[in-house]
Structures are given as structure tokens and as C-alpha cells.
Amino acid sequence: MNADAPVPLDLRALVARHRGDASRLVQILRDVMAAEGHVSPPVITGLARALGVPRGHVEGVVGFYSFFAAEPRGRFRVLFSDNVTDELAGSRELREHMLRSFRLDTGFGTRRLFERDGDPLPRIC
Numbered sequence: 399m400n401a402d403a404p405v406p407l408d409l410r411a412l413v414a415r416h417r418g419d420a421s422r423l424v425q426i427l428r429d430v431m432a433a434e435g436h437v438s439p440p441v442i443t444g445l446a447r448a449l450g451v452p453r454g455h456v457e458g459v460v461g462f463y464s465f466f467a468a469e470p471r472g473r474f475r476v477l478f479s480d481n482v483t484d485e486l487a488g489s490r491e492l493r494e495h496m497l498r499s500f501r502l503d504t505g506f507g508t509r510r511l512f513e514r515d516g517d518p519l520p521r522i523c
Contacts, residue, residue: 407433409441413448420449423459427466436467 412429416422426445430437437460446453460466464477478493479485 407441409444409448413445418449420451423449423451423456424463427456427460427463431466436470439468442468
């Protein structure tokens with residue numbers, strides 16, 4: 399068994415662990431991400447029902463925070479800050495160096511996955 403493999407999700411147990419408290423939605427979603435790697439549409443619907451909130455509320459929280467994903471991602475995710483302070487400290491150059499090292503093109507601002515030799519690579523944001 400792969401130690402990094404997601405643990406199967408028991409939605410009822412997860413919500414019960416948080417006492418069905420809708421104010422703990424972010425923490426619940428973090429648990430879903432840890433178990434599944436993303437928050438699928440059926441899980442969004444199930445959480446909304448279990449917490450008694452509109453589905454759009456759960457979907458909105460998933461979409462708002464960059465550390466949540468509604469679709470599967472690559473095993474590794476690399477994020478670079480575009481904060482001016484970080485850019486002055488070299489984050490842009492570091493990002494470009496990494497992309498050159500892996501022979502990748504960012505497709506910055508797109509939702510496409512990278513590929514190298516036909517193999518999907520993690521999305522670079």
C-alpha cells in the first residue's frame with residue numbers, strides 16, 4: 399500500500415467529527431482534501447446537505463481558497479507568490495529556473511496540465 403495514497407472518505411463520520419458545525423466548513427474541507435486530494439461535486443453536495451447550507455456556499459468556499467481543488471491535481475503542487483516583496487526577493491527568477499530545469503512552459507493563467515514526453519505533470523500556478 400502506498401503511504402501517500404488517499405484514505406477513503408466516510409462523509410458522515412467526517413461531518414460527525416466536526417459535530418455537524420457548518421462554521422467548521424474550512425476545517426472539514428481540509429480533511430476532505432487530505433483524504434481525497436480534491437473536493438468532488440458529489441462531496442460538495444453531500445457536505446451541503448449534511449451541514450444544512452446551500453450547495454453554492456460549499457462550492458464558493460472551495461473555489462475561493464487556492465488550497466482547495468474541485469478536481470484532481472497532480473501529486474505535487476508548486477506555488478510561487480506574486481507578492482511584490484517576494485518578487486523583489488527573487489521568486490520570479492526561482493520560478494523561471496524551475497521551469498527551465500524541468501523543460502516546462504507555464505501556460506500561465508490557463509487551466510491546462512503540463513506534459514513532458516506525453517506524461518501529465520502537476521499544474522504550475
